[in-house]
Amino acid sequence: MILQIVGCSHHRSSVEIRERLAFSPKQTSTFLEAFQKSYPQSEVVLLSTCNRTEVYTAGHSSDLIPSTQEMSMFLAESCGIRHADIHDFLFEHADEQAIRHLFSVAASLDSMVIGEAQILSQVKQAYRQAADLNQSMPLTHHAFQAAIRVAKRVARETNIHANRVSIPSIAVGVFARQIFERLDNKRILVIGGGKMAAETLNYIQSGGGHDFVVVNRTQEAARRLAEKFHAEVATWDDLPKQLQLADVIISTTGASQPVVTTEMYRQIERGRQQRPLFVLDLAIPRDFEPAIGDCLNVYLYSIDDLQQECERNRDARASEWPKAQKILDQETARFMSDLAHRSKAPTIQRLKKQAQEIKEAEFERLMNRLGEIDPVHKKEIEASLHRIVNKLLHPPLESLKDESEAGSAGLLDALKRLFQLGD
């Protein structure tokens, strides 16, 4: 089996290049169909996420699948860009290196945020889409199933996925969860319309939150964010009232002075009736005066407070890295050995068949010469011939097995030549 990968990822290519090489699900289908038409003997899977675009091809021999050069040209052509413009940003892997790369991607060890869980479902989705178009994909099926198994093993045996590492995910998944049991009955106020606010709202929304209100100095930015999350929009003058009603506040303005002062908070504090308030001040400089954090039932976190947790989690993940790499080494070696063994299977079958034919021919010849004999003796002779064949074949087959575990292929060729088995 030959497995090849051509693609780009966040390691060597900028977001501009990745954007140009990105495929939507519909474009992926078109690409796969076109590829199948051009290379009908080849199996192909296209994985396209925001951080990578990778084309996996597999075939029984190198002459049945395109070369990596042909693959990269096909990729460039499909995206409507010149091959020369992307050539330097693409990477190529083949055989063991390709398998290791696939395992690493599926286990989220090659991700921008190591340990993020989304990549495994993207890998599964990429394979499923390719399989839907081409029913017969035995080689890639074997490789992708192994990759999914490896990803699960890494998740099970290491803590690499255990800790969140982005500020919004920590804010919601770690700190908000320590204060509130549920978010679906909480009012979430967003002050400002920044990217970080949108990202945080994504996490809150996936945690069940839906009662959003956006306050911004410019109404247009507020509306844009509000549309995306089906949120209410309130005017800037309405901010004190919204502060009073909110349970969670995400603040991301670009203001140079605090937007909410302690004095302002004291004015609305009575109206809140001491309900807990979780404030995520993600702005630099800060939007909330730090003294507000001392008020009763207010839990105020700035970006620095969350950053510490991010770094702690990154360190924790890094400490799990060697363990994950060890699993990757073991699984890659296992897969390659299994693959080598599978590739020898046709030769072994031919050898056994040839031996069987010789045995049967000799047995028939002997029976013709002996004439009528006792059925018990006939059976004994047949069993004896069978044992001779098996005993003769056993040592070379065992040596072949040992060799496949060691990863070389010299004996297979020798066997083919010695027994004239052909290709």
Add this chain to the structure above:
Amino acid sequence: MNWLYGISITCFAASYLVALCLELTRVFFRAPLRKFLITGIILAGFFAHTIYMILQTQMQIAGMGLFMGSWAGWCFGAAWVLIVAYLWIRYRQPETLAGLFVLPMVICLIATGTGLGPDLAFPSTKARTVWNAVHGLSLLVGTATVILGFVFGVMYLLQTRRLKRKLPPYRRIRFPSLEWLQQSSETLLLISMVLLGVGLLSGIVVNLINQKIGEGVLPWDDPVIVSSGVLFIWLLIATVFNLYYRPARQGRKVAYLVLASFIFLVVEIGIVLGSGHATREPKEPGDAVAIKLPAELGIRSPLTGLRGGS
């Protein structure tokens, strides 16, 4: 099924202790199978605990000594209720460290029960009415809810302190959310008020019945009755305050209310123990004192270590 009579306090106390040790190891390392192991050990302990309580109660019915009428039985009963609550918490909040707070209380209750011994019993009379059972049971479960409320209150305050100080969360363990702890404390406050109120009222009825038969009557100004009344009034005030004054339902105030309730309870128990409400006087057969097993069974009492029969 004679092996069931071999179940002793050590069986379930050791189970709870091992489960507590396993809970403690969560601070140090990750072990995916640990939670199943803890649940298994707790369930095994709970089974032994239940069998022990059933057998002791059966003996009570057989007139061989009133187990639940002794301080030991009462402590083991409260521990049993706490374990039921702990299993419920494990089901609702499986990843939290509630066990580190609940199990020490359970072990303390078992240790206290064992320390006080089976001879220290509540006063009892020959008149056994349903009111006696209501009185005993409501006070037992009410006490357990006050203890559980105390546990939740402590957890709430610790969690608030951590969050206010912006301390990083623990790696492998976590507290239940403040919202959950607050709502649970509120519910426990209400339940304990109702149960202790029922306990107090049924106690008054029992005393009135005793007055009629002229036996085992407590004077109305007895410190036990007065302190029970004070505890109930406190719980009533705390519950009404909590229900009708909205800020009281927020944050630390609920925690302070349940902590204060626990302190009242400890004072109340101290008064009961110190006032002679519990006695070591030998009683007639059928009265509440030591646990004695039927001699014909030839079984050693797990609590006293003595052979049953007298």
